[in-house]
Amino acid sequence: MKESLLKENTATAKTAIFEVRGLTKVYGMGEVEVHALRGVDMDLYEGELVVLLGPSGSGKSTLLNIIGGLDGPSSGTVTYMSKNLTLATDRELTEYRRRHVGFVFQFYNLIPSLTAKENVSIVTEIAENPMDPADALAIVGLSERKDHFPAQLSGGEQQRVAIARAIAKNPSVLLCDEPTGALDSETGIVVLEALDRVNRELGTTTALITHNMDIASMADRVIHLKAGHISEVLINSEKLSPGELVW
Amino acid sequence: MSSLSSLNKKLFRDLWRMKGQALAIILVVACGVATYVMSISTYDSLETTRTGFNREYRFADIFASLKRAPESLTARLSEIPGIERIETRVVAPVTVDIEGFEDPVTGLVSSLPDRGEPLLNNLYLRSGRFLEPGRDNEVLLNEAFAKSHKIKPGESITITVNGRQQQLLVVGIALSPEHIFQISPTAFYPDFKRYGVMWMNRSAISTAYNMEGAFNDVVISLSGERSEEEVLERLDLILEPYGSRGGYGREYQLSHRYLTEELKGLQKMATVYPVIFLGVAAFLLNVVMTRMISTEREQIAILKAFGYDNLEVGYLYFKLVLIISAIGLAIGIYAGVWLGENLSNLYMEFYRFPYLNYVLRPSVVIISCLISLLAAISGTLLAVRRAVKLSPAVAMRPEPPVSYRATFIERLGLQSFISQPGRMILRHLERRPVKSLMTVVGIAFGCAIMVMGTCFGDAIDYMIDVEFNISRHDDLIVSFIEPTSGSALNELKSLEGVFHAEPFRSVPVKLVNGHKSYRTTLEGTSNENRLSTLLDQDLKKIELPPEGIVLTEHLGKLLGVRPGDRLTIEVLEGERPIKEAQVAALVKQFVGVSAYMEIDALARFMREGSAISGVRLTFDPTYRADIYSRLKDMPRVAGSLAREDALQNFNNAMAEQIYIFIFFIISLATIIAFGVVYNSARIALAERQRELGSLRVLGYTRGEVSYILLGELAILTLLAIPLGFIIGRGLAKYIIDSMQTELYRIPLVIESDTYALSALVVLIAAVISGIIVREKLDHLDLVEVLKTKE
Incomplete structure (x- = not known):
């Protein structure tokens, strides 16, 4: 599998900003040990949109969390721009997240007591080179709704606020964990369009987790995970735009 | 960009959202601080007033009474080294006739120099005028005595000195540092109606008491060059042949000693109560913050995921607590000063001080701030540490479902007697024993403070029963x-x-x-x-x-x-x-x-x-x-x-003194009991909102869902009450032990009425909290509950 991955590498001829090697993760759940990752090797290249596809329990979220510096592996390494994240201290990981990573979660995770715009500001206030929160909301098409509280927004709108929040700091990488998982297909497509637009216009490397095969068609590459392994990596020669997706 | 950062906006909106709970904590902190400020400032004021009065009115350092000595002895006495001022006096026991008062009244007439102010133990004139020189039918009455018989300047009284009756014109009402606490030497507690102190011109009382050219009492102030013992030794040596009972210092002067003991008791109450109140406030703050932060663990995880570091997140919650405590502190200081002034005034009248210097030492305010701050920090620090310790990925996952299991009661095979909601209550309690215990302890403290505050009534009843009946x-x-x-x-x-x-x-x-x-x-x-x-x-x-x-x-x-x-x-x-x-x-x-x-x-x-x-x-x-x-x-x-x-x-002497204080304490204890119970109920609601909402979606009625939550609160409250009794008894013992004085020892007696009252207050607090929570439960937004993830 490593070989095939290397082949992809030469094929795309792009710089790898993440290099994942031999990653394992074991959770102790009471008396049972859960092997979430069993040795994953993977690269992410600058500017690409990758879909991580797999059934629930295949380890995709764990992988994404470790790449995003939210969690540490049991063994193996993750290198970001030649910096070994697995050796980083808590403080360095915080710094890494603050500067480089944007997250989008399945359940949006907005702060309920802040308006849409304030939910974006909460990130821009600590970022080094952020965009204007209003611009970020404009990119996801929510300029009109910027003063609404999460409870006043639909699920799709909340998720788009979450995307605006994630991109507003101009991150190097956007990590999305089932961003459409809680949405109907119509709304989901609007959200995916926002992500696609960010990827195209800002060139932000985007990793998107889903268990929905249909979404995979919009990716540059599709990485299949199964029971903690990478089972297959596919390159989409013809990307579909989110608007063309049907599920 | 607005001036407030988004994080601060979140802070203020969170504060507004939890205003009910915040208010409860604010009140508890305020009560703690108010008790402290009230008690200490009252004590300081009384002590300062007394010291000031003593100094200003030249309260003597040494006192001696004797049978009779010639006035010429004064010169010899003045030569004793270490004496600053000396004044000889004639002091005569008298009986007093007051119109319309049958009981025998006794008194003490003390001489004032015929001309000019006394060198020592000067008088503060409350009303009327001082004695005119050469008038042998004029008398000044001590205020406590005059007031108890409603005698005003211009009226007359009849006294019997040496078997001879004499009618005297009351020209003024006065106070003396020597008789702030007017008490007969043979009594244990003052009797303002039946014992009175009076002052007459020296020549007048000398004539009446056959003491012309002689004296039978001497008061001395010290210059500080010699110790009190040295002066007393020389004094006794000179006075012994004249029937002296031996001189004594201020610490044995009756009024001074009693007042010292009374103030000592007050001081002890003033230190012990606030410590307990503020301790409870800190505990409550701790419990509430721990719970609140744990319900916000996802939000904390999000902030961390976006690169906020532990300090920034911790500071956010710390600020929240700081605002709550600061408001509590401000209210507490303000209320404490107000209560302190009122309490001091009550005591001033009770102890018959001529005036009152209300004193609020800056250190009292500073210590209040420090203690509240300490309570706030200790309350938040642990909770925030626990929250930020989790890696964001773990925090963002729902808390792993803790393994529920059949409860002890069910394992005993009694499950068929318990309904499904009943089982949910029991399992929930057993699943989180520490949390349940904290709630129980919190409510128990509310109950305990009530017991501790109220039990003084029982103790006093018991003292009266033993002293006056048994x-x-x-x-x-x-x-x-x-x-x-x-x-x-x-x-x-x-x-x-x-x-x-x-x-x-x-x-x-x-x-x-x-x-x-x-x-x-x-x-x-x-x-x-x-x-x-x-x-x-x-x-x-x-x-x-x-x-x-x-x-x-x-x-x-x-x-x-x-x-x-x-x-x-x-x-x-x-x-x-x-x-x-x-x-x-x-x-x-x-x-x-x-x-x-x-x-x-x-x-x-x-x-x-x-x-x-x-x-x-x-x-x-x-x-x-x-x-x-x-x-x-x-x-x-x-x-x-x-x-x-x-x-x-x-009753007048000690019961009132204690009751005044206890009245304030019980009011504050009630607020604390409410604060604790209400907070526990609100936290329980916040924690289980989603679970209960899900049940509603499944078709449970409002009543059934309320039963699960309020049933839990009821069980915790019922467990807390007996624990509160035990803690309350312990606290009462601690206070009572520290309040032993020479004047009185309060026994530790707690009647069932007191327990019942304390339990009742807690139960009422629980019912009211339950109604508020029930109201919130009834308006649970079911759709919202399902939209967010568990």
Whole structure:
């Protein structure tokens, strides 16, 4: 599998900003040990949109969390721009997240007591080179709704606020964990369009987790995970735009 | 960009959202701080006022009374090194006739210099004017006495000095540092109606008391060049031939000593209560913050995922607590000052200070701030640490479902008796034993503070019962001006209406054990006496031994002696004999610090016959007026005190003093009890909203869902109440132990009424909190509940 991955590498001829090697993760759940990752090797290249596809329990979220510096592996390494994240201290990981990573979660995770715009500001206030929160909301098409509280927004709108929040700091990488998982297909497509637009216009490397095969068609590459392994990596020669997706 | 950062906006909106809970914490913190500020500032104010009054009105340092000495002796006394000022006086015991008041009234007339202010113990004039020189029919009355009889300047009173009646014009009402606490030397507690201090011109009282060219009392202030002991030694040496009972310093001056003891009791209450209140506030803050932060663990995870570091997140919550405590602190200080001023004024009237300097030391405010801050930090630090310790990925996942299991009751095979919701309640409680325990402890503290505050009423009732019903059976105590022969007893016995009379002898003594000594009275009484009994711990009668001395328990503690130890008795009157005696027993007494001896043994020790100092008697109430009027005609009778009046005096003297304080404490305790219970209910709601919402979606009715939540609250409350009783008893014991003074020892007695009242307050708080929570539950937004993830 490593070989095939290397082949992809030469094929795309792009710089790898993440290099994942031999990653394992074991959770102790009471008396049972859960092997979430069993040795994953993977690269992410600058500017690409990758879909991580797999059934629930295949380890995709764990992988994404470790790449995003939210969690540490049991063994193996993750290198970001030649910096070994697995050796980083808590403080360095915080710094890494603050500067480089944007997250989008399945359940949006907005702060309920802040308006849409304030939910974006909460990130821009600590970022080094952020965009204007209003611009970020404009990119996801929510300029009109910027003063609404999460409870006043639909699920799709909340998720788009979450995307605006994630991109507003101009991150190097956007990590999305089932961003459409809680949405109907119509709304989901609007959200995916926002992500696609960010990827195209800002060139932000985007990793998107889903268990929905249909979404995979919009990716540059599709990485299949199964029971903690990478089972297959596919390159989409013809990307579909989110608007063309049907599920 | 607006001036407030988004994080601060979140802070203020969160604060607004939790306003009910925040208000409860604010009130608890405010109560803690208010108690502290109120108590300490009241104590400081009284102490400062007293010190100021003493200094300004030149309260003497040394006092001595004697039989009679020529005025020429003053020159010799002034030569004693270390003396700053000296003033000789004539002090005369008198009986007073007040129109419309039947009871015998005694008093003390103290001389003022014929011209000019007294050098020492100057008077503060409350109303009227000072004495005119050369007027021998003018008198100034002490305020407490004048007020109790509503005597105003311009009215007259009749006094009897040396058997001669004299009508006097009251020209003014005054206060003296010497008699702030106006009390008869033979009484345990003040009786403003039956004992009064008065002042007359020196020449007038000298003439009336046959003391022309002589004096029988001297007061001295020290320059500081010599120690009090040195001066006292020289003074006693000079005065001894003139019948002195020995000089004594301020610490033995009756009014000063009693006031010191009273203030000591107040000071102890003032330190112990706030410590407990603020402790509870800190505990509550801790519980609430821990719970609140744990319900926000996802939000904390998000902030961390976006690169906020632990310090920034911690600071956010710290600020929240800081705002809450700051508001509580501000309210507390403001309320504390207001209460303190009012309480000080009440005490000022109670203690008859001429004026009051309300003192709020900056250190009190600073300490309040520090303590609240400490409570806030300790409350938040642990909770925030726990929250930020989790890696964001873990925090963002729903808390792993803790393994529920069948509860103890179910394992016993009783599950068929418990409904499904009932099982949910029990399992929830058992799943989180620590959390449940914290809630129980929190509510228990609310209950405990009520018990602690209210139990003083029981203690005072018990003291009254023991002092006035179990150990005293007389109707009246008659005391004589001087030790009198046994014939006086027969005279009293023969009065019409008197059932029974028993004599007693009381002697001023100094008890010495090593370097510890104490001035008190030694009372001689007989084992045959029925009207007054000495009781042990278990309220059983103590028999006086044929030899040896029996001490009040507290006196034993002060002198460091136990039964079997020996001590020295120095008599301070008559031939002033000295002897060693064995301590035979310690007697349980809540009031005063007396010593007792068998009356015949005392007579042998005093080398006197059947001298008696007074008589206890019972009489037929229908003859009351007759007996009183006969007593007034007996020149040897110094005074008399009926049991019911004594009880009244006791209530006025100590019960009121304590009740004033307790009233404030109970009000604050009620607020705390409510604050704790309400917070527990709100936290339970916040934690289980989603679960209960899901049940509603599944078709449970509002009532059924409320039952699950409120049932849990009910169980916790019911568990907390008995625990609160135990904690309350412990706290009460701690306070009462620290409040032992020479004036009184409050026993630890808690009646079931007190427990019931405390439980009731907690239950009412629980019901009201339950209603509020129920209201919120009824308006649960079911769709919203399902939209967010667990």
